[in-house]
Amino acid sequence: MDAEVQATPTTPTVREAGEFAVVAAVTARLPQSALVLLGPGDDAAVVRAPDGRVVVTTDVLVEGVHFRRDWSSALEVGRKAAAQNLADVAAMGAVPTSVVVGLAAPADLPVAWAESLADGLRTECAVVSVSVVGGDMTRAGQVVISVTALGDLEGRDPVTRSGARPGDLVVVAGRLGRSAAGLALHLRGDAGLLQRHAELAAAHRVPAPPYAAGPALARAGASALLDTSDGLLQDLGHVARGSGVRLELDAAALEDDVRALAACAEELGEDPWAWVLGGGEDHALAGCVPAGTALPPGVRVVGRVVAGSPEVVVPGVARPGSTGWDSYR
């Protein structure tokens, strides 16, 4: 983790540089993809929408709520801000096409922090070959980053939360519980712990959503799909209620996720199952496919869909206390 960027005579604050200079400096770090017909600098950008529809999603990240500047570098915050929105596009079965960003920040924010944030946004967007096409910058008491991502469905129907049917399999792409473990590590604030479990700590600061699995599952005929931003059980609960079905997860299929967290959990005295079932922010994708579907790379079966009351159960695993995220609790 980088040290926090401090304002110095050679790295002025945004107040000293002025809004227009900062916007220019940030924009210069944002190359434009072939999908962009008109990039930053006008009242609005213009982006291709090849199939005549556009997928759109927005998320807000707040300093002290979603990230801390003493835990995460600006580059990491930028990557995370982009990742969680790009994952939402993938969770519709779409491919991302562009991102716009709003940054509200205190006037004493170092310009270098804003520039590194732009680098992080660019880096994560580059994973899916898109670019930041526009934005806005203004003053606030704390850093607030709003990202809106657009996507293209390539002619397919969006994969919603309501299409799961009894007989389908429950599938997951991406790893589970790692961000929650990393958060627990950062909350302890012990340098030795953070060093021993550096990969998990990093997974909290920068998630690695399985973007390609979204459109791949859509092509394979997925009946439901979503981003597990609030935790596997809570998010699959939306599928259960949306589709009117019962999801039975197979504890054995999640053992690998639990095992990968076991050493860290033991050292912290925490329950790795709570992280795997209740931890959000890994931005794994979860959903359902008809039985017999050829699974795309990186997608694994974790349960099955049955008729019954719309809920998610994991036979054999004690229900963790916290099963998800409420921004106000």
Next chain:
Amino acid sequence: MDAEVQATPTTPTVREAGEFAVVAAVTARLPQSALVLLGPGDDAAVVRAPDGRVVVTTDVLVEGVHFRRDWSSALEVGRKAAAQNLADVAAMGAVPTSVVVGLAAPADLPVAWAESLADGLRTECAVVSVSVVGGDMTRAGQVVISVTALGDLEGRDPVTRSGARPGDLVVVAGRLGRSAAGLALHLRGDAGLLQRHAELAAAHRVPAPPYAAGPALARAGASALLDTSDGLLQDLGHVARGSGVRLELDAAALEDDVRALAACAEELGEDPWAWVLGGGEDHALAGCVPAGTALPPGVRVVGRVVAGSPEVVVPGVARPGSTGWDSYR
């Protein structure tokens, strides 16, 4: 202006209601337009993009910077938040198609405030027959509202800031200086003043951008167009530099705007020309058209484009001290 909404036993706070209940209450107030293929409630929305391209713009409004809860009702804040983004879409010569909204707010925000904000967003979106198709809600120390608006170019080229040519006319749609006058009135905080000039005070709280003039000017062949969100002189400066031309405004053509503010300016001891030339947030549209263009309704000529150093001049008018907005100064 409505009194500020207070939390009471019958209007709980967002902490008391919980994130999901508030999102549900807000979403229920947002009917969906025919352009929307999939509305709020999934990972992302899906909206029509008829011409295979999408116009996208984003703006962030911060409590204490862009609005005050003791000046503006939640409904007014919602209208303003939508208006400034919809105006940016119109300023490309496009028609708006949808809006997404992020709301970060203290946990003690009354649910009723969030609901009224949604009503305001819906009301302003309805002016251009679009809807709020998605959003995000989270906790923050002050109210921060991020709006992203999408639009459709109906097969036309976007109207940028760089197409003005010597011989063109400078045009404006919408009124100028009213929001700045209203801000000055609110800053005095005198109830009698606010009552005597209620229309101007309201113009600061809720702008009335001339949305239809944007696509109408594009159809008429406008060579440049923008939203005067930072003030007429500052924004037309972008056209001058972007197009490499000199803009000569005709003071006589702006006399009506000045006259409409004269009584208020005299009472406050301020210069109405500073409001008309330097005041932003009316979201009037300004741009250039070739000489001889048939002007759409509501569009007036305010000057001409000549060869010369890229700047904006108003012969006969002393330059006001402040000529625009910098978020950090």
